[in-house]
Amino acid sequence: MAQASTLPELLALQARGRGDAPALQFGDQTIGYAELAARADRMAALLGNTWGVRPGERIAWLGLNHPQQLVLLFALARLGAVLLPLNIRLAVPEWQAVLADCGAARLLHDATFAVPAQALGAAGGLPVHPLETLDGAGGGPPPDRAAPDVPLLLVYTSGTSGRPKGALHTQANLLANMAMAAAVQQLTPPDRVLTVLPLFHVGGLCIQTLPALGAGATVLLQPRFAPDATFDAIERQRPTLTLQVPATMKALVDDPRWPAADLGSLRAVWAGSSLLPEPLVQAFHARGLPVCNVYGATETGPFSIALPPAQAVGHVGSCGWPAPGVEVRLAGLQQGVGEVWLRAPNVVQRYWPDQPATDGEGWFHTGDLARQAGDGSYTIVGRARDxxxxxxxxxxxxxxxxxxxxxxxxxxxxxxxxxxxxxxxxxxxxxxxxxxxxxxxxxxxxxxxxxxxxxxxxxxxxxxxxxxxxxxxxxxxxxxxxxxxxxxx
Structure with a gap:
């Protein structure tokens, strides 16, 4: 992956080195690296010069996967502002709570979510902008306030242990995660990564999509997961990697197209989950596709522990070994099982607005229980509170x-x-x-x-x-x- 200290710097390096090489494919659109960088600059000028977006402001996004969401991330990185991707599966009161909690300054949306977005804006006195308005001109070069330690991504946890909290990822956190993920997955420019999981979650955004862009590969972006669209993309666009979760794996395996689907372009399927059902894993292995587990949390990048392809078949049920630069500790060991603590450069240091996310020594306490095998690999056995x-x-x-x-x-x-x-x-x-x-x-x-x-x-x-x-x-x-x-x- 290209060496850079901020996301705009990384994109500029790719634009100079990769130019017309495809960065994103979305429907019939192909966006090269130079065009992606130019779009990010134009959007940063619009947001900073015309809309007056200030450093640290939270800009919310409500919509399906779209190239403009990624352009927005790079534009806000240039301005030192923060992207708040909203989980499209939440109810209106839950969206309202998140927007109010972080004091979002604006809400951007696509056509699918125009009605709830307008309602949210009216209820909260929030300026609301449809996706198309992001194509406007900004008048002059955009401000450049990018810095490694500036927060860029605010993602709210799922709230299994209580009230959701917003994890603040800095540009340095995201870049560290991109480097780890690219190294373990051996991402290179010829790779074609199929993204079907939602970008509002760190799994869909940070396990493969951003690392692929950091490595100069091509992202084949789908608006949302659907079995037919996924099979079509695999057969026609020939991705080399994709990321799935148990629910989407099951939908693919249960689909009538599964037995005859041409999956030959894929060298591995990565899966973001603490625990993967063995029958699903074996179904993919039977098709000659190693399933590589990635373990992490919203607060940890989330690329923390990973199972590489070479070990996947022999370690079903394991989530593998720590990614480069990740320290793991099993705290409170009893009968070989302890709570997973993580310390790494991709781990967030605080929740919104300024609540510590780690202990005094920088360890993030995941709440997950695991055991370690003699070969150093880890297996998650459940949640401490469960x-x-x-x-x-x-x-x-x-x-x-x-x-x-x-x-x-x-x-x-x-x-x-x-x-x-x-x-x-x-x-x-x-x-x-x-x-x-x-x-x-x-x-x-x-x-x-x-x-x-x-x-x-x-x-x-x-x-x-x-x-x-x-x-x-x-x-x-x-x-x-x-x-x-x-x-x-």
Whole structure:
């Protein structure tokens, strides 16, 4: 990756060195590196000279994936301002809370979200601008206030542990993450990276998309994930890499096109998730595609621990080894399991507006529990707050969820604890069966009994049509416990 201390400097280097080479392909648009840099300069001039965007101001974006969102990021980097990408899956009150919390100065939107954007603007007294207004002229060269330690990206956490918090990524954080991700994925200019995950999340933006631009590769950008569009892009545009999550992996594997789809251009599929269901991983491996896990958090880049292609087949369930420059500590070790602490140059130092994100020594406490193998690789076993302690024994949800998810009738499942007077807690299991399946609780229990110790077996079962999840797809175990109640059976 080109060496630079700010994102505008990096883009300028790519524009000089790569010029007409394609940076982005979006529908029938192809944007070269020189044009991408020119667009960012024009947009910075418009925002800074005409709109009066000041250093540190938060500019919100509400929309599907679009090249202008990436141009906006580079333009705001030039101005020393901050991009606030809004999660399109949230409800209006949740958007309002985020905008109010950080005091956003303006809201930009695409046509798909024009109606809620206008409503948000009217309710909050916020200037609202459609996507097309970003093409205007700015009058004169833009101000240059880029600096490594200036915040550029404000991303709110999913709120599984309470009220969402805004993680502030500086330009230095983003560049460090780009360098790590590019090195581990061996990104080079000939690569073609297919981006189908949303850019409002650090996974879609920072695991492959920005690292690809930093490496001079081509980003094949899709507005949103859809199985047909993804298969079409793979077969016609011939990407070499793509990033998926369990939900999109499942949608691809379950699609009728999966068995005959031409996936030959891909050298690997990377997956952003703490835990990957083994059946999905094996389905990709059966097609000759190594699934490379990336572990991290909104606050950590998120490229922290990664499983390279060469080790993927032999380390199913593991998230691999620390990325270059990442320190890992397992704190509070018990029975070989401890909380993952991370310290690295891509880890944010504060939440909005000025709440520390790390401890006094710079360690970020993830709240995730992991064990380390003899070869140094790490495997995530669950969340610290999700740990079930029954009769003095520690039971990690992942120990039960992985084998139960392998049952042919189970679509998805989640283990959680319920208070119990005799045992402290007992294990409960929420299960969503596949359409048409009629497996009984006793049959599911017997399936688990052949694979885990008896003390770990669920005492209570909860049948659901779908698991309650946050907007980022994380299971809400507290909601499950509330639904199950003390008398659930």
């Amino acid at each position: 740990l079930i302690i029954s009769g003095g024994e520690n039971i990690h949800p992942a120990e039960l969820e992985a084998p139960l998810a392998a049952h042919p009738d189970v679509l998805e499942c989640a283990a959680f604890g319920l208070p119990d007077a005799d045992w402290g807690e007992v294990v409960a299991m929420a299960v969503v069966l596949r359409p048409g399946a009629a497996c009984t609780d006793a049959q599911l229990r017997e399936h688990l009994a052949q694979r885990v110790a008896r003390y770990k077996l669920p005492r209570r079962w909860l049948r659901l049509d779908a698991l309650p999840k946050t907007a980022l797809g994380k299971v809400q175990r507290a909601v499950l416990a509330a639904r199950a109640g003390p008398q659930a059976g």
